[in-house]
Amino acid sequence: MTRPVERTGTFQLAGEAKGQALVFSQPLSFWGGIDAETGDITDHSHPGLGQNVAGTILVMPSGRGSSSSSSVLAEAIRRGTAPAGILLERPDPILAVGAIVAEFLYEIRMPLVVCDIAGIASGDRIAIGVGEDGGAVIRKG
Amino acid sequence: MTLELTAQDRSMLDGEQGPSVAAAMKILVAFSNAIGARGLLDIAGAHIDGCLYHGKAGLDFVERLVEGGGRVQVPTTLNVGSFDLIHPGMVKMPVAEEVPARRLMKAHLELGCQATFTCAPYQTRFRPGFGEQIAWGESNAIVFANSVIGARTNRYGDFIDLCCAMTGRAPAWGLHLSENRRGRILFELDVPDGEQSDSLFVGVGLFIGQVSGDRIPVIAGLPQPRDEDQLKALGAAAATTGAVALFHAVGITPEARTLDEAFQGHAPDETIRITRADIDHALARLSGVPDGAPLAAVSLGTPHFSHEEWMRLLPLLREVAPGRRIPIYVNTGRATLTQLQEEGALTGMEAFGLIPVADTCTYVTSILERLDGVVMTNSGKWAHYAPGNIGVSVAFAEMRDCIRSAAVGHVVRSAS
Numbered sequence: 001m002t003r004p005v006e007r008t009g010t011f012q013l014a015g016e017a018k019g020q021a022l023v024f025s026q027p028l029s030f031w032g033g034i035d036a037e038t039g040d041i042t043d044h045s046h047p048g049l050g051q052n053v054a055g056t057i058l059v060m061p062s063g064r065g066s067s068s069s070s071s072v073l074a075e076a077i078r079r080g081t082a083p084a085g086i087l088l089e090r091p092d093p094i095l096a097v098g099a100i101v102a103e104f105l106y107e108i109r110m111p112l113v114v115c116d117i118a119g120i121a122s123g124d125r126i127a128i129g130v131g132e133d134g135g136a137v138i139r140k141g
Numbered sequence: 142m143t144l145e146l147t148a149q150d151r152s153m154l155d156g157e158q159g160p161s162v163a164a165a166m167k168i169l170v171a172f173s174n175a176i177g178a179r180g181l182l183d184i185a186g187a188h189i190d191g192c193l194y195h196g197k198a199g200l201d202f203v204e205r206l207v208e209g210g211g212r213v214q215v216p217t218t219l220n221v222g223s224f225d226l227i228h229p230g231m232v233k234m235p236v237a238e239e240v241p242a243r244r245l246m247k248a249h250l251e252l253g254c255q256a257t258f259t260c261a262p263y264q265t266r267f268r269p270g271f272g273e274q275i276a277w278g279e280s281n282a283i284v285f286a287n288s289v290i291g292a293r294t295n296r297y298g299d300f301i302d303l304c305c306a307m308t309g310r311a312p313a314w315g316l317h318l319s320e321n322r323r324g325r326i327l328f329e330l331d332v333p334d335g336e337q338s339d340s341l342f343v344g345v346g347l348f349i350g351q352v353s354g355d356r357i358p359v360i361a362g363l364p365q366p367r368d369e370d371q372l373k374a375l376g377a378a379a380a381t382t383g384a385v386a387l388f389h390a391v392g393i394t395p396e397a398r399t400l401d402e403a404f405q406g407h408a409p410d411e412t413i414r415i416t417r418a419d420i421d422h423a424l425a426r427l428s429g430v431p432d433g434a435p436l437a438a439v440s441l442g443t444p445h446f447s448h449e450e451w452m453r454l455l456p457l458l459r460e461v462a463p464g465r466r467i468p469i470y471v472n473t474g475r476a477t478l479t480q481l482q483e484e485g486a487l488t489g490m491e492a493f494g495l496i497p498v499a500d501t502c503t504y505v506t507s508i509l510e511r512l513d514g515v516v517m518t519n520s521g522k523w524a525h526y527a528p529g530n531i532g533v534s535v536a537f538a539e540m541r542d543c544i545r546s547a548a549v550g551h552v553v554r555s556a557s
Contacts, residue, residue: 012175036196067278067298068195074300075196094298096175100168101300105201 009087009115009136013099017085017111021124022056024048029065030072030098039081057126058083059117063092073098077110085111085128087120087138113138144173145180153308161211165307172301178312182274186215187306188262190278190298192222192249193505194242202300203248206307212253214309218262219254220279222246223506226258227475227499233507254306258500259474261373261445263290266476271395274317276305280380281373281444281522287387289372291395293317296386316387322396323405324359324389326352327412332420337364339539342371343521344420346378350385351423352413359389359403366393368449377444378521382423427524427537430515434536434552437514439494439543440503442472443523451481457541458493463548468496468510475499494547504530515552517543 026047028034033043039054053076063069073095076082082102086095091114099112111128113136120126124140131137146154154170156163173181191199223242225231234242250256257265262277263285269275269292277283277294286292295315297305305311315321328349332341341364349358358379366372372390379385389397397403441454454471463469478499481487487497503509504527509516517536518524524537536552546553 013171067190067296067301070299070301071195071199074198074202078196078198078201091175091177093172093176093301097168097172097300100171100175101202102198104164104168105198105205 005140007115007138008131009113009138011136012091012096012112012114013103013109014130014134014136015085015109015111016129017057018125018127019055019057019084021059021120021122021126022048022051022053022083023059023117023120023122025061027060027062027064029063030069030076030095031066033065034072034076036072036075036079036081039076053083054081056083057085057087057128059087059120061117062088062090063095067094069094070098070101074102074105077102077108078106082110085113087113087115087117089117090114111136144170144178146170150181150310159210161206161209162307164205164209165211165304168300169304169308169310169312172304173312176312176314178314180313181310182313182317184215184276184305184309184311185273186267186269186275187213187217187302188220188275188277188279188282189217189249189254189302189306190220191303192219192246192258194223194238194245197241199299200241200245200248203245203252203303206303207248207251211307213306215306216267217254217306218257218259218265218267219249220258220260220282221501221505222258223501225498225500227478231498231508232501252307257474257476259445260502261447261474264445264447264474264477274311276302276311278302281377283386284376284380284388285373287316288376288389288394289369296384320405322387323357323407324397324403325356325410326358327409328358328360328415329412330360330362330415332417337367339371339374339519340424341420342366342375343378344424345415346375347382347423347521348415348419349388350379350381350383353379353383353385355384356410357387357389358385359391359397359400359409361391361400363390363393370447370450373444374521381522381525424537427521428535429528430534430536430552432552432554434515436467436517436546436551437511438467438509438516439469439547440472440516440518440523441469441520441540441543442498443502443504443518443520446471446473446477448477448480451477451486454540455486455490457544458490458495461544461548463493463544465494465547465550467494467547467550469494469544469547470496470498470503470508472498472502507531509533517546517552519543
């Protein structure tokens with residue numbers, strides 16, 4: 001079966017980004033899970049431990065955990081250690097707030113998209129763009 | 142599904158009420174769209190969990206609102222910060238961290254927030270009433286307000302709690318709406334009649350937090366609590382091991398006078414029995430050390446000690462009279478501390494090792510003199526977080542056992 005190269009999604013924060021996919025089947029909490037100084041994953045209970053999210057397109061089913069994740073994401077965006085964009089299967093208000101506040105303070109837009117994440121594997125080249133209707137368009141390859 | 146704004150909301154969004162209000166409303170609108178809310182509603186108060194310094198972004202945000210001349214629109218309390226402003230010198234921190242951390246607390250005051258610096262705003266004169274819509278941050282405060290008082294808040298946090306305070310508005314979704322407050326999962330507590338220890342309430346909280354996920358728990362068979370502090374401990378524990386923002390206890394909490402009311406006439410999705418063994422197991426996970434281990438300190442008051450709790454502790458200190466100078470830290474709100482000082486209740490208590498801590502908490506900042514020994518606590522929340530936050534070994538016990546242990550210098554616990 002061939003997967004479509006292009007899929008659409010809904011923006012929680014609109015923007016454009018390109019990067020290599022970093023895919024997790026298990027949600028990752030930014031607070032207590034990512035070091036905002038480096039972008040390293042520090043959660044010992046997460047399979048991504050030791051990997052780095054900076055500049056990637058982070059793909060996971062949902063966000064997780066404390067509302068302090070908003071601050072950690074905003075701080076990571078400020079420092080340039082955040083993912084270039086995030087794709088989620090389900091909307092996440094906590095990550096949305098972090099992305100919105102970072103855009104407000106620093107005018108850096110890290111797109112946050114809700115879409116089907118099936119068929120995306122770590123290492124895939126992903127491009128997030130804005131469609132004619134203002135929705136998200138995700139291209140693979 | 143689109144968000145409908147009132148003329149007043151639009152006026153804020155368009156900058157007619159100043160740049161800070163416009164910024165707060167812009168973020169609130171984006172957040173409301175992200176969660177699919179259809180409108181905003183008025184709130185009567187807010188509690189901001191934004192005074193702990195986690196990095197520059199948090200401070201930059203508050204500074205932007207201060208620069209724009211913003212003021213909170215509703216009575217707004219503040220959660221703990223990184224400092225005890227009442228007892229200077231207690232917190233030890235490098236200057237590079239101290240300057241922005243102090244500024245963060247002060248910047249919130251410049252926005253018109255109240256200098257409460259407590260995680261128990263429900264113990265202050267800003268306590269909300271039944272049915273009131275509020276926007277609160279801090280997990281124990283949220284679960285207390287919803288469950289014990291019957292006020293209505295979602296789990297707000299970073300940035301959004303302050304945006305609600307700056308606009309006096311919150312998204313009309315989740316626990317603000319009656320239909321979303323019904324119980325989903327029933328816990329039937331099966332313990333011997335008459336048992337009412339503090340640790341029972343902590344254990345029940347730990348257990349329902351682990352099991353409930355995002356479903357609202359209903360507890361049947363909970364003994365009538367001695368006071369609301371036992372429900373405070375239950376809620377804080379449930380919000381520690383899980384994401385519980387509201388629990389109902391049948392015949393005890395205000396939206397659960399009957400089982401039927403707690404479930405709003407629906408059947409539970411699932412029923413789970415809690416046995417004494419479940420509670421013992423949950424509590425045992427809080428204690429990493431055996432009885433007899435040398436004791437470095439005691440920490441009480443997480444969430445902040447109420448006046449009633451002080452009135453139980455002080456006679457106990459006089460009775461047991463610990464004389465080894467092992468520090469007994471008690472975290473409490475500054476309003477409670479002021480009241481105790483006016484009453485003269487703390488006079489001479491330092492001889493027993495008592496060290497009151499206000500405005501902050503012993504597990505979020507560097508207060509403890511020694512981190513190499515065991516710290517005893519009667520708080521399920523402190524026992525859960527302190528090892529990761531400040532690197533101590535913890536023994537959980539009833540308050541009486543904590544004080545007895547301070548007197549003998551090692552961990553002693555009665556058979557419960």
